[in-house]
Amino acid sequence: MFGPSTPKRDAEYTVFVRSASASLTRTAWLLTGDADLAAELVQEALVKTYLAWRRVRHGEGTAYARRVLVNLNIDRWRRRPATPSEDLDGPVAGNAEAVIDDRDEVVRMLATLPPQQRRVIVLRYYNDLSEADVADHLGISVGAVKSAASRGLATLRAEYAPVTGGQ
Amino acid sequence: MNDLEDRLRADFQRATAGVGDLIDAEAALRAGQRARSSRRIGVTVGVTAMAVVAGLVGWTVLRVVPIQGGSPSPLETISAVPSPPTTEDPMSTTFDLSTEGFGGTGPDYDSINFKITSKTSRSYFGIVTLISDGRTKRSWDFSVPFGKSWSLPWDRHLLIGAVPGRVSWLDIVNRSSKGVYSNRQVIAGVGMTAFWGYFEEADGPGRSSGFIWETVDGVVHDSSGKIAPSARIALRDRNFLIYRDEDQDRVGIKASGDGSSYSTRISDSKPADLVQGGLGRRNDDGTWEWTQYGVLPPGARDIQLELSDPGGEWGSATMNDGRVAVVANSRHRADTSDVIRSIAYSDAHGNVVTYRK
Numbered sequence: 001m002f003g004p005s006t007p008k009r010d011a012e013y014t015v016f017v018r019s020a021s022a023s024l025t026r027t028a029w030l031l032t033g034d035a036d037l038a039a040e041l042v043q044e045a046l047v048k049t050y051l052a053w054r055r056v057r058h059g060e061g062t063a064y065a066r067r068v069l070v071n072l073n074i075d076r077w078r079r080r081p082a083t084p085s086e087d088l089d090g091p092v093a094g095n096a097e098a099v100i101d102d103r104d105e106v107v108r109m110l111a112t113l114p115p116q117q118r119r120v121i122v123l124r125y126y127n128d129l130s131e132a133d134v135a136d137h138l139g140i141s142v143g144a145v146k147s148a149a150s151r152g153l154a155t156l157r158a159e160y161a162p163v164t165g166g167q
Numbered sequence: 168m169n170d171l172e173d174r175l176r177a178d179f180q181r182a183t184a185g186v187g188d189l190i191d192a193e194a195a196l197r198a199g200q201r202a203r204s205s206r207r208i209g210v211t212v213g214v215t216a217m218a219v220v221a222g223l224v225g226w227t228v229l230r231v232v233p234i235q236g237g238s239p240s241p242l243e244t245i246s247a248v249p250s251p252p253t254t255e256d257p258m259s260t261t262f263d264l265s266t267e268g269f270g271g272t273g274p275d276y277d278s279i280n281f282k283i284t285s286k287t288s289r290s291y292f293g294i295v296t297l298i299s300d301g302r303t304k305r306s307w308d309f310s311v312p313f314g315k316s317w318s319l320p321w322d323r324h325l326l327i328g329a330v331p332g333r334v335s336w337l338d339i340v341n342r343s344s345k346g347v348y349s350n351r352q353v354i355a356g357v358g359m360t361a362f363w364g365y366f367e368e369a370d371g372p373g374r375s376s377g378f379i380w381e382t383v384d385g386v387v388h389d390s391s392g393k394i395a396p397s398a399r400i401a402l403r404d405r406n407f408l409i410y411r412d413e414d415q416d417r418v419g420i421k422a423s424g425d426g427s428s429y430s431t432r433i434s435d436s437k438p439a440d441l442v443q444g445g446l447g448r449r450n451d452d453g454t455w456e457w458t459q460y461g462v463l464p465p466g467a468r469d470i471q472l473e474l475s476d477p478g479g480e481w482g483s484a485t486m487n488d489g490r491v492a493v494v495a496n497s498r499h500r501a502d503t504s505d506v507i508r509s510i511a512y513s514d515a516h517g518n519v520v521t522y523r524k
Contacts, residue, residue, distance in 0.1 A: 010196055010200075013195075013196060013199065014192045014193065014195075014196050015192075017190060017192040017195045017196070018192045021190035021192070021195070024190075025186060025190060026183035026186045029183065029186045030179065030182070030183065035186070036333075036353075036355050036356075036358045037257075037355055038186075039190070039333065040353060040355050042190055043190065043195065043198065046190065046195045046198070046199065047195070047198050047199050049199075050195070050196070050198070050199025050200075051199060053199075105178070106175070106178035106179060106181075106182050107182050121175070122179075125172060125175040125176050125179060126176070126179040126180075126183070128176075153171055153172070153175075156171065156175065157171050160171065160174070
């Protein structure tokens with residue numbers, strides 16, 4: 001073996017994963033709109049969280065992992081090409097994991113937002129974080145959070161209007 | 168607070184309600200442990216490569232004790248968790264073999280790349296490339312029908328393959344007398360898991376009957392993708408997965424924690440064999456743990472086991488083909504491989520069947 005056994009810490013980490021992975025997966029899905037990518041991001045965030053587990057304060061595992069997750073997603077936005085590959089067709093019928101369900105209108109609308117606005121909207125209104133916490137997660141100022149939220153909401157309001165009007 | 172914000176909150180909850188939690192906590196733990204180990208390996212390699220190899224083997228292999236008084240069964244190694252992706256191309260994944268710690272003569276390439284290059288309405292097409300010092304040594308075109316698994320014995324040592332979706336565990340069936348190094352990674356852009364197995368023994372891939380894999384929702388499949396009957400048994404502090412794969416002639420076990428696994432031929436796993444020997448492993452704290460497992464015929468009930476170690480524990484569970492999986496586990500006994508002293512059960516006809524050591 002490569003190190004001292006840490007069964008207690010590992011047990012705590014396992015309990016944490018069980019309690020937090022659903023929320024993290026859903027956050028990642030809203031941020032990416034892609035189930036496969038979301039799962040990959042969550043796995044990557046969990047590994048990084050495990051490596052830092054000794055330093056994570058009790059009860060703050062989810063916040064720590066979510067912060068890692070959001071920043072991984074930021075990295076991905078920065079590094080990823082706009083389209084995966086021109087060689088490939090669109091989503092395949094029946095590949096339900098990889099496509100956004102038609103019913104998920106809000107996710108479709110989210111995808112129209114610039115990445116920063118999308119992250120702010122998800123953290124603010126899905127994760128119910130305060131503006132200060134969103135700023136802390138993203139490493140930006142509270143003013144920048146307010147601005148991104150305001151612009152994101154304005155876009156979504158415009159997107160919602162036709163939907164509402166048709167009902 | 169306004170109507171739009173309230174609506175957003177409600178719509179987010181509704182939209183995410185159907186998003187499944189695909190994360191297996193134990194797999195996440197193993198991935199973290201592996202990442203931590205990899206860091207240490209990186210530091211240690213420069214000091215003594217042999218020590219790292221020994222450590223790796225010790226981590227991934229269940230030490231095998233003769234079960235029927237014959238020679239030891241073949242070792243089977245696993246690499247239970249995917250290594251971190253080393254590429255940003257979502258249609259490609261590259262395995263870095265430099266951290267695998269091959270013992271003896273390893274491969275003459277240092278990485279393997281799987282790349283999906285195109286697809287039709289029915290299949291993905293791609294290319295697997297063996298790379299050495301950044302240069303292509305050999306490559307092979309492949310195609311995989313959607314939702315199907317695929318594998319190829321590349322040469323006398325290497326087996327490559329892919330399965331649909333994500334897996335929580337994949338084990339290569341090894342019939343050779345030496346070990347197998349293996350690993351797997353997800354090709355994110357197509358939701359496919361690519362894997363390789365490097366057999367220490369030449370012609371190992373040709374003698375392998377394939378591989379066994381478990382999806383993140385806990386379903387066990389054989390090489391062809393067919394579901395293999397399985398059952399999970401939770402003991403006090405360790406969980407076991409036991410499967411029976413008729414097509415590949417294997418009865419196998421996977422332990423939680425370090426993800427160790429072992430399998431044997433169906434003919435070598437009769438109920439009477441339960442009172443013969445066991446599988447041993449040395450834990451982090453230096454204690455030994457012995458495990459014996461088997462599968463009873465469909466309809467077996469009223470199962471009673473007498474264990475050699477009074478502090479040991481056992482459990483049983485019905486598999487999805489009606490057979491009954493049994494596992495017993497004992498700790499702190501380095502001096503004997505005996506786990507089960509006797510077993511008794513009632514068969515489907517109500518007859519009591521007993522085996523004693």
